[in-house]
Amino acid sequence: xxxxxxxxxxxxxxxxxxxxxxxxxxxxxxxxxxxxxxxxxxxxxxxxxxxxxxxxxxxxxxxxxxxxxxxxxxxxxxxxxxxxxxxxxxxxxxxxxxxxxxxxxxxxxxxxxxxxxxxxxxxxxxxxxxxxxxxxxxxxxxxxxxxxxxxxxxxxxxxxxxxxxxxxxxxxxxxxxxxxxxxxxxxxxxxxxxxxxxxxxxxxxxxxxxxxxxxxxxxxxxxxxxxxxxxxxxxxxxxxxxxxxxxxxxxxxxxxxxxxxxxxxxxxxxxxxxxxxxxxxxxxxxxxxxxxxxxxxxxxxxxxxxxxxxxxxxxxxxxxxxxxxxxxxxxxxxxxxxxxxxxxxxxxxxxxxxxxxxxxxxxxxxxxxxxxxxxxxxxxxxxxxxxxxxxxxxxxxxxxxxxxxxxxxxxxxxxxxxxxxxxxxxxxxxxxxxxxxxxxxxxxxxxxxxxxxxxxxxxxxxxxxxxxxxxxxxxxxxxxxxxxxxxxxxxxxxxxxxxxxxxxxxx
Amino acid sequence: xxxxxxxxxxxxxxxxxxxxxxxxxxxxxxxxxxxxxxxxxxxxxxxxxxxxxxxxxxxxxxxx
Numbered sequence: 001x002x003x004x005x006x007x008x009x010x011x012x013x014x015x016x017x018x019x020x021x022x023x024x025x026x027x028x029x030x031x032x033x034x035x036x037x038x039x040x041x042x043x044x045x046x047x048x049x050x051x052x053x054x055x056x057x058x059x060x061x062x063x064x065x066x067x068x069x070x071x072x073x074x075x076x077x078x079x080x081x082x083x084x085x086x087x088x089x090x091x092x093x094x095x096x097x098x099x100x101x102x103x104x105x106x107x108x109x110x111x112x113x114x115x116x117x118x119x120x121x122x123x124x125x126x127x128x129x130x131x132x133x134x135x136x137x138x139x140x141x142x143x144x145x146x147x148x149x150x151x152x153x154x155x156x157x158x159x160x161x162x163x164x165x166x167x168x169x170x171x172x173x174x175x176x177x178x179x180x181x182x183x184x185x186x187x188x189x190x191x192x193x194x195x196x197x198x199x200x201x202x203x204x205x206x207x208x209x210x211x212x213x214x215x216x217x218x219x220x221x222x223x224x225x226x227x228x229x230x231x232x233x234x235x236x237x238x239x240x241x242x243x244x245x246x247x248x249x250x251x252x253x254x255x256x257x258x259x260x261x262x263x264x265x266x267x268x269x270x271x272x273x274x275x276x277x278x279x280x281x282x283x284x285x286x287x288x289x290x291x292x293x294x295x296x297x298x299x300x301x302x303x304x305x306x307x308x309x310x311x312x313x314x315x316x317x318x319x320x321x322x323x324x325x326x327x328x329x330x331x332x333x334x335x336x337x338x339x340x341x342x343x344x345x346x347x348x349x350x351x352x353x354x355x356x357x358x359x360x361x362x363x364x365x366x367x368x369x370x371x372x373x374x375x376x377x378x379x380x381x382x383x384x385x386x387x388x389x390x391x392x393x394x395x396x397x398x399x400x401x402x403x404x405x406x407x408x409x410x411x412x413x414x415x416x417x418x419x420x421x422x423x424x425x426x427x428x429x430x431x432x433x434x435x436x437x438x439x440x441x442x443x444x445x446x447x448x449x450x451x452x453x454x455x456x457x458x459x460x461x462x463x464x465x466x467x468x469x470x471x472x473x474x475x476x477x478x479x480x481x482x483x484x485x486x487x488x489x490x491x492x493x494x495x496x497x498x499x500x501x502x503x504x505x506x507x
Numbered sequence: 508x509x510x511x512x513x514x515x516x517x518x519x520x521x522x523x524x525x526x527x528x529x530x531x532x533x534x535x536x537x538x539x540x541x542x543x544x545x546x547x548x549x550x551x552x553x554x555x556x557x558x559x560x561x562x563x564x565x566x567x568x569x570x571x
């Protein structure tokens with residue numbers, strides 16, 4: 001296996017563009033233009049149904065399970081996946097798929113059967129709103145503020161990732177890619193809200209699967225079949241078909257994968273991530289909401305075919321690439337025929353767009369309702385739709401302005417993951433204790449979220465691996481919630497009906 | 508943690524999924540089907556969750 005070099009953002013931008021460039025034929029360009037027209041058309045058609053804030057943020061609670069399920073996957077597969085997962089698989093093998101398996105499935109099942117019914121029955125628009133009703137308004141504002149800041153950064157990163165992909169495939173300057181993407185996503189996100197986002201996500205995920213399956217089919221054919229593929233892979237890379245790597249592995253130690261990713265980061269993301277869960281709150285029934293997450297979990301099981309397999313294929317085919325992250329463009333260039341190259345290109349762009357539009361909509365919701373409604377209690381609620389649309393536009397424009405500078409920071413994906421580990425542990429602790437222990441108090445929640453984030457910052461500054469930071473701060477926050485709750489006053493039992501699981505089961 | 512043997516990972520994975528199975532089947536059927544348009548067995552999400560867990564166990568068995 002060639003030496004895997006860490007790739008800075010600037011290197012990525014230049015190397016990916018130079019060596020990974022894919023020659024698109026006329027048929028590819030026709031498919032790409034057709035896709036863009038289709039996405040905008042679907043989004044604008046749906047936007048005609050939007051007449052209120054509930055239409056905009058929750059699609060009038062009308063979405064069915066399979067649309068929501070596909071949208072969840074579309075939201076989940078983001079910039080880091082398509083751009084980095086194939087590269088990760090090239091370096092460490094199938095262990096990369098832990099992010100889709102142990103690092104997702106258990107948490108998705110818990111979300112489906114325990115947390116989504118709780119949120120759905122509580123009738124909330126957002127997870128911070130649930131925390132606000134469970135604890136108090138300041139917990140709601142702090143949770144919404146932290147999630148919004150992260151999400152705004154995520155918007156800029158997604159725009160940047162799309163722009164460098166467009167630069168690589170089409171040779172467009174980064175600023176042109178940002179402008180075109182911002183315009184396309186903005187057209188349907190600002191006008192159509194969550195319904196437009198969910199339907200376009202579903203379409204985008206379908207395209208992603210078609211593209212991914214085409215790569216697998218043609219790639220295995222090129223490699224001489226599945227058995228020949230496996231033999232060739234492990235001949236020089238004996239650990240590349242092992243899902244767990246040793247505990248002293250530098251980037252994928254198995255204790256970190258199970259304790260940090262599987263037990264903390266993943267449940268925090270799937271049971272408490274606003275962008276993910278917002279579409280389940282828009283379901284037409286509680287069962288549809290739960291079934292959507294279960295359907296997404298089945299789809300998630302097969303996601304490695306889309307984002308991990310190309311990295312392994314590049315290794316088997318002895319791709320002449322200098323950096324692991326160039327493995328996917330190399331595969332697209334060398335395996336797919338004209339037409340399918342365009343489709344795969346669309347799949348990558350679709351993955352990035354579906355994360356971008358979801359971040360836009362959920363951030364707009366949290367600022368409009370969870371921050372504005374609390375800090376400005378006399379604000380006119382009838383203006384929510386207008387404010388939501390303007391906020392979506394403002395966040396998008398901010399992201400477009402900020403995106404070109406993302407590459408200058410270097411290691412932005414690592415920065416995003418690090419930011420996540422700052423608050424995921426405390427947030428998950430608040431959700432778990434709030435949902436299952438009625439004795440957990442608002443004062444304990446406030447202390448836990450503030451001190452937990454501060455502890456995470458200190459641990460990261462001390463150089464602890466991100467996955468362990470998430471685990472330790474989760475354990476600390478649970479202990480903090482329990483101990484402080486013993487000396488402070490809980491909310492009256494009658495205020496916790498439909499908010500604490502123990503009470504719901506005894507309905 | 509750096510000296511923890513690799514087989515613990517497989518054991519922990521099996522344990523996580525078994526605990527999850529226990530949690531799933533402790534939930535009441537009527538709560539799972541709340542809001543469903545009918546009460547057909549295929550709408551019982553506990554069954555689908557169990558199938559999903561079996562697939563995961565198979566995957567981890569094959570690649571461990």
